[in-house]
Amino acid sequence: MSNSTSGGGPAITGPVAANARATRQASMRALVRAVGMLPVLVILGGLVQVGGIYLTGEGRFLSWQNLSIVAQQASVNAVLAAGMTFVILTGGIDLSVGSILAASAMIGLIGSIDYGYLGLALALLMGLVMGLANGALIAFVRLPPFIVTLGSLTAIRGIARLLGNDTTVFNSDLSFAWIGNDNLTIGPISVPWLIIIAFLVIFASWLILRRTVLGVHIYAVGGNESAARLSGIKVWAVLLFVYGASGVLAGLGGAMQAARLYAANGLQLGQSYELDAIAAVIVGGTSFVGGIGSIWGTLIGALIIAVLNNGLILLGVSDVWQYIIKGAVIIGAVALDRYRLRGSART
Amino acid sequence: MPSSHEPKTGPEPAAGGTAPILQMRGISKTFPGVRALNGVELTVYPGEVHALMGENGAGKSTLMKILSGAYIADPGGEISVNGQPVHITGPTSAKAHGIAIIYQELSLSPNLTVAENIYLGREVRRGLAVDRAAMFAGCADVLARLGATFGPRTPVGDLSIAERQMVEVARAIHAHSRILVMDEPTTALSNRETRRLFDLILRLKAEGLAIIYISHRMAEVYELAERVSVLRDGGYVGTLDRTDLRPETIVRMMVGRDLSSFYKKEHGGGALGPAVLEVSGLSDGKRVKSGSFVVHAGEVVGLAGLVGAGRTELARLIYGSEPHIAGRITLDGKQVSFRTPSEAIDAGLVYLTEDRKAQGLFLDMTVGDNINLGVIGRDAALGVWLDRGRARQRALSAIKALTIRVTGPDVEVGALSGGNQQKVLLSRLLETQPKVLILDEPTRGVDVGAKSEIYRIIDELAKRGAAILVISSELPEVVGVADRVVVMREGETMGEVGGNTGIEITEQNIMALATGVDMSKVAA
Numbered sequence: 010m011s012n013s014t015s016g017g018g019p020a021i022t023g024p025v026a027a028n029a030r031a032t033r034q035a036s037m038r039a040l041v042r043a044v045g046m047l048p049v050l051v052i053l054g055g056l057v058q059v060g061g062i063y064l065t066g067e068g069r070f071l072s073w074q075n076l077s078i079v080a081q082q083a084s085v086n087a088v089l090a091a092g093m094t095f096v097i098l099t100g101g102i103d104l105s106v107g108s109i110l111a112a113s114a115m116i117g118l119i120g121s122i123d124y125g126y127l128g129l130a131l132a133l134l135m136g137l138v139m140g141l142a143n144g145a146l147i148a149f150v151r152l153p154p155f156i157v158t159l160g161s162l163t164a165i166r167g168i169a170r171l172l173g174n175d176t177t178v179f180n181s182d183l184s185f186a187w188i189g190n191d192n193l194t195i196g197p198i199s200v201p202w203l204i205i206i207a208f209l210v211i212f213a214s215w216l217i218l219r220r221t222v223l224g225v226h227i228y229a230v231g232g233n234e235s236a237a238r239l240s241g242i243k244v245w246a247v248l249l250f251v252y253g254a255s256g257v258l259a260g261l262g263g264a265m266q267a268a269r270l271y272a273a274n275g276l277q278l279g280q281s282y283e284l285d286a287i288a289a290v291i292v293g294g295t296s297f298v299g300g301i302g303s304i305w306g307t308l309i310g311a312l313i314i315a316v317l318n319n320g321l322i323l324l325g326v327s328d329v330w331q332y333i334i335k336g337a338v339i340i341g342a343v344a345l346d347r348y349r350l351r352g353s354a355r356t
Numbered sequence: 357m358p359s360s361h362e363p364k365t366g367p368e369p370a371a372g373g374t375a376p377i378l379q380m381r382g383i384s385k386t387f388p389g390v391r392a393l394n395g396v397e398l399t400v401y402p403g404e405v406h407a408l409m410g411e412n413g414a415g416k417s418t419l420m421k422i423l424s425g426a427y428i429a430d431p432g433g434e435i436s437v438n439g440q441p442v443h444i445t446g447p448t449s450a451k452a453h454g455i456a457i458i459y460q461e462l463s464l465s466p467n468l469t470v471a472e473n474i475y476l477g478r479e480v481r482r483g484l485a486v487d488r489a490a491m492f493a494g495c496a497d498v499l500a501r502l503g504a505t506f507g508p509r510t511p512v513g514d515l516s517i518a519e520r521q522m523v524e525v526a527r528a529i530h531a532h533s534r535i536l537v538m539d540e541p542t543t544a545l546s547n548r549e550t551r552r553l554f555d556l557i558l559r560l561k562a563e564g565l566a567i568i569y570i571s572h573r574m575a576e577v578y579e580l581a582e583r584v585s586v587l588r589d590g591g592y593v594g595t596l597d598r599t600d601l602r603p604e605t606i607v608r609m610m611v612g613r614d615l616s617s618f619y620k621k622e623h624g625g626g627a628l629g630p631a632v633l634e635v636s637g638l639s640d641g642k643r644v645k646s647g648s649f650v651v652h653a654g655e656v657v658g659l660a661g662l663v664g665a666g667r668t669e670l671a672r673l674i675y676g677s678e679p680h681i682a683g684r685i686t687l688d689g690k691q692v693s694f695r696t697p698s699e700a701i702d703a704g705l706v707y708l709t710e711d712r713k714a715q716g717l718f719l720d721m722t723v724g725d726n727i728n729l730g731v732i733g734r735d736a737a738l739g740v741w742l743d744r745g746r747a748r749q750r751a752l753s754a755i756k757a758l759t760i761r762v763t764g765p766d767v768e769v770g771a772l773s774g775g776n777q778q779k780v781l782l783s784r785l786l787e788t789q790p791k792v793l794i795l796d797e798p799t800r801g802v803d804v805g806a807k808s809e810i811y812r813i814i815d816e817l818a819k820r821g822a823a824i825l826v827i828s829s830e831l832p833e834v835v836g837v838a839d840r841v842v843v844m845r846e847g848e849t850m851g852e853v854g855g856n857t858g859i860e861i862t863e864q865n866i867m868a869l870a871t872g873v874d875m876s877k878v879a880a
Contacts, residue, residue: 241698
């Protein structure tokens with residue numbers, strides 16, 4: 010029986026037109042989000058180069074050697090920021106990554122002295138355990154992420170110092186030192202392992218976020234946690250994963266840092282790294298309340314911060330001013346993002 | 357004052373010589389690429405309740421946003437208040453012209469007191485300090501006039517939704533508003549609270565306020581409104597006087613066609629299927645004292661009761677989103693007890709939430725993702741890798757099957773109208789191939805056209821043998837869709853009507869069970 014409802018075709022031009030507009034808006038917004046901060050990165054790079062030519066007479070910034078240094082400096086932060094992206098996408102925050110990085114570097118170096126590569130495994134394991142501990146407190150005890158990781162920021166820093174009896178640990182014969190210092194050479198192309206690792210981490214993160222069920226669940230939990238729970242998503246498993254991932258990546262960051270330095274100090278290593286990681290994620294366009302964002306944005310965010318660090322030194326800006334400029338650029342970049350997205354924001 | 361309390365019965369309030377308090381003429385509003393309003397008019401007189409009706413997306417909200425200064429209309433239109441042309445440039449100027457809006461989502465701060473909310477933005481100061489005493493005294497009068505049972509010092513967080521609404525109204529009156537817009541004010545109210553709100557509206561009317569009343573509920577409009585203006589697809593269709601009000605006329609004006617059979621009940625021709633969901637003595641020790649009922653395959657059972665009777669809470673116990681402490685649930689003859697919603701879904705029992713925005717949809721995600729969310733795990737290769745081709749296929753066929761009005765699965769679900777959002781949520785449940793569906797207020801905030809389509813879907817599902825429990829506060833809906841109605845009162849299932857109980861399914865019989873009062877004796 011064909012009832013009257015099936016004859017609704019002609020009467021719906023209004024909503025359809027609105028939906029067509031919504032589609033256009035959505036794809037426009039997706040484009041803006043995908044390109045995101047890339048123009049800012051390019052402009053910053055250009056400014057540093059021109060500024061360098063103007064101030065010192067030579068543009069040292071845009072040289073292979075320097076760009077490689079920038080990429081290496083960005084690599085540890087990119088790895089931390091990848092984990093941070095998972096966490097912030099669920100609407101959480103992980104303040105403890107700098108401390109986890111220090112503790113992992115310590116245990117990695119100490120382990121490597123007697124057991125070689127086992128040190129690397131220990132570093133990753135340390136990160137995983139600490140991250141899961143954060144995740145368990147947040148998922149099962151239902152404590153706010155900010156408070157849990159603020160606590161572990163302090164506690165794990167203590168553990169890091171405890172591990173080396175509050176001294177600096179050295180291992181000049183580090184088995185996995187190649188991670189921090191060698192290049193992968195294929196024919197004429199030679200790329201530092203640090204960069205390759207960071208890129209692999211970013212790529213794996215992209216795979217998880219965009220190609221797996223878990224990825225959809227991460228966005229869902231960040232977008233609407235109670236709806237996620239009601240629609241059958243195991244929210245606790247998602248939370249455990251994101252904090253575990255953030256922890257294990259902080260552990261990897263610790264191994265990378267230790268490999269580069271052949272040394273680790275529980276007090277100094279990774280101090281305030283969490284802030285750079287958070288800044289990279291936010292500058293990369295990920296929403297602080299969760300549910301919206303991409304890993305490529307985070308990569309660009311990490312590069313922007315590295316370009317700033319490197320460029321300001323190249324330009325001979327004093328340490329004090331570096332801080333002020335960096336902070337201003339972070340706020341300005343996000344403000345610019347808001348401004349550009351405001352026109353299309355609806356509902 | 358009580359003598360002017362009688363509702364006006366004349367066809368036009370203007371007949372008494374009153375000038376309109378508000379006239380909107382030729383109002384248009386264009387958003388980039390779409391014309392939301394096209395030459396709409398609205399004339400409202402003091403002391404009248406003027407209903408504004410139309411399907412979701414017809415332009416009611418846009419028109420009211422223009423009136424309240426949230427949007428600026430396209431040039432060419434004209435708004436006059438008390439005969440004087442005005443330019444509403446923003447919310448402040450709207451307020452200055454005596455226009456106030458009571459929103460669907462209430463805009464009060466729950467952490468502040470009633471008085472602080474009423475005076476929000478207009479605090480009484482003595483020097484630099486806020487003069488609380490003066491504020492408490494200043495709004496006691498308004499509260500008394502509205503018949504409030506709470507005082508100015510009560511924190512708003514302690515009030516019920518109905519009482520909060522009253523605070524909003526008090527705030528508007530206290531700011532000397534003469535035109536009050538109420539957008540679906542009864543959606544979250546129980547019947548008794550609705551009554552009290554209507555009394556309040558009548559009192560405001562008697563004081564000469566003009567009330568623009570937006571609602572989908574025909575019965576309310578029928579009861580309250582002097583006149584009804586109808587919008588469709590951003591255009592002005594017409595205005596009906598009270599004497600010409602017929603539900604069929606309004607519906608025809610709203611949808612531009614007749615709805616020959618609004619409710620559909622084609623299922624259940626033969627014998628009843630086997631019992632699929634049996635619940636007995638279910639309790640959480642709090643809101644639900646004892647819930648017992650049976651739903652058979654191919655049957656639509658209504659779960660009725662006043663707001664607060666524990667219907668949603670009972671559903672959540674069955675669905676495993678809250679733990680129960682007593683009673684048993686049997687699904688297909690096997691006793692079950694779900695600890696989480698995901699266990700219930702795996703067993704073939706799904707629940708449609710009453711609050712689709714807060715608990716149902718992922719508004720930032722696409723229509724396709726929202727539809728597929730329940731099944732991406734089942735479709736995924738090795739349980740991990742998304743099958744995006746299949747997800748797209750599912751989304752496309754769901755959009756077609758449920759006639760979701762959207763250009764494609766990649767549109768963000770937040771951009772859709774209420775009815776289409778509800779269909780997206782419904783198709784998420786349907787993709788899991790459920791045996792039992794618990795639908796909590798399936799047509800809340802949904803326009804007439806989408807409503808009848810949702811009834812058709814429910815009927816279709818029952819025809820295919822699903823067991824369906826429909827929780828609804830709208831009695832005509834329960835009567836229209838259900839084969840049998842279970843009624844709850846104060847956390848207990850009190851009885852049933854319809855089926856083989858021998859009692860006819862009527863609003864009166866349901867209300868009698870829901871209130872414990874024999875309505876046939878009261879109604880007269």
